[in-house]
Amino acid sequence: MSEEILNLSLMQLDALKEIGNVGAGNSATALSQLINRKIDMTVPQIAIMPLGDVPDVVGGPDAMVAGVFLRVYGPAPSSILFLLPRDSAFALVDMLMGREQGTTTSLNSMDESALMEIGNILAGAYLNALSHFTKLTLLPSIPSLAMDMAGAILSVILIQLGEMGDHALVIETEFTTENDGVKGHFFLIPDPGSLSTILAAIGVKE
Amino acid sequence: MSELIKVGMADYKTGYNPNSLISYGLGSCVGIALYDAVTKIGGLAHIMLPDSTQARSTENPAKFADTALPLMLNEMIKMGAIKARVTAKIAGGSQMFTFANATDVMRIGERNAQAVRMLLKKMDIRILADDTGGNYGRTVELKIDTGIYRVRTIAQGEKEL
Numbered sequence: 001m002s003e004e005i006l007n008l009s010l011m012q013l014d015a016l017k018e019i020g021n022v023g024a025g026n027s028a029t030a031l032s033q034l035i036n037r038k039i040d041m042t043v044p045q046i047a048i049m050p051l052g053d054v055p056d057v058v059g060g061p062d063a064m065v066a067g068v069f070l071r072v073y074g075p076a077p078s079s080i081l082f083l084l085p086r087d088s089a090f091a092l093v094d095m096l097m098g099r100e101q102g103t104t105t106s107l108n109s110m111d112e113s114a115l116m117e118i119g120n121i122l123a124g125a126y127l128n129a130l131s132h133f134t135k136l137t138l139l140p141s142i143p144s145l146a147m148d149m150a151g152a153i154l155s156v157i158l159i160q161l162g163e164m165g166d167h168a169l170v171i172e173t174e175f176t177t178e179n180d181g182v183k184g185h186f187f188l189i190p191d192p193g194s195l196s197t198i199l200a201a202i203g204v205k206e
Numbered sequence: 207m208s209e210l211i212k213v214g215m216a217d218y219k220t221g222y223n224p225n226s227l228i229s230y231g232l233g234s235c236v237g238i239a240l241y242d243a244v245t246k247i248g249g250l251a252h253i254m255l256p257d258s259t260q261a262r263s264t265e266n267p268a269k270f271a272d273t274a275l276p277l278m279l280n281e282m283i284k285m286g287a288i289k290a291r292v293t294a295k296i297a298g299g300s301q302m303f304t305f306a307n308a309t310d311v312m313r314i315g316e317r318n319a320q321a322v323r324m325l326l327k328k329m330d331i332r333i334l335a336d337d338t339g340g341n342y343g344r345t346v347e348l349k350i351d352t353g354i355y356r357v358r359t360i361a362q363g364e365k366e367l
Contacts, residue, residue, distance in 0.1 A: 051215060051216060051254075052214040052215040052216055052217065055215075055231060060230070060231075061215070061230040061231030062230040062231050062345055064360065067302075067303075069302075069303045144303040144304060145303075146302050146303055146341070147360075148233070148302065148342055148343040148360055148361075149230065149231035149233075149343035149345065149360065150231060151215065151230055151231020151232065151233065151343065152231045152232060152233030152234075152300070152302055152342070152343025152344070153233060153302055153343070154231075154233070155215070155231075155232065155233030155234045155235050155254070155302070156233060156234060156302050156303060156314075158215065158254065159234055159235070159254050159255060159314050160314075162216065162254045162255055162261075162269055163255060163261050163262065164261075164262055165262075165265075166216070166265055166266050166269070192262070
């Protein structure tokens, strides 16, 4: 197999998981402060899976989700995608806008900006941790939002990966708010070649 | 009993009347339906990338338009379809996220749709319907009994091609 990610050692996978853990921890703290609620975070799952299986992580290719997408610039270009099931996106908007839970049933442009800002803050916090670990300067682009089928939204990053191989390395964390059951999935997908830059920077090249 | 056959991302499937072929949640990918109206044999391919010759990994031929389509067409011919009668309907190739300075990476949907059109022309297969572009996802279903290609979206409703 020529695919880089299928040849990762256990130590490299552990290192990536640890980066994911710290990055997601930073993001969860930022989100918690923003919405003034306790956030539970799962230990990041690191999985190498066939590209076509990735949409199942968030409920299948036709599940309705909101996705905030950012590009990461710098020596290890990557993509960041924050995905929320539709109802979670609405609940999160209610919290941010100080509305009663259940008020939001569609997004106006102000709500969209709020969700994009959430993506921005999560990505910033995550990249801070990643930059700290790797000493690489990684900067997020402005965010872009789409509300659509999970498969369609994920296709943006899966196609990029498809140029390299048939599997995706998914470092994924689930955020859950304590009482309101808001769920979000945070994906960091390194561009082809970026993974080895990251691994070299943290000194686990082999 | 008619069966609903699922086609995953980077995959293709073929089928006989009265079954249907369905693929969920296409974004920048393209769903290509091939159909022989006389023998009622159909095929649906969910391709991710236009060109296998420019990719580093080509282990799965169903991922690329240029390798998936000939394979699917051959399978249909083995099942009894006649190449000269086979027509195509295509959908997908959207751009889900917009950025001011869209790079090639972001414009992949448009490139996919264009490559599929050129390839079908090269293969001498007529395109009867083309629902590509936009910034929204599509679920596509080929009804093999009628050849109708149903395109479902969340915000733009549903249409039959």
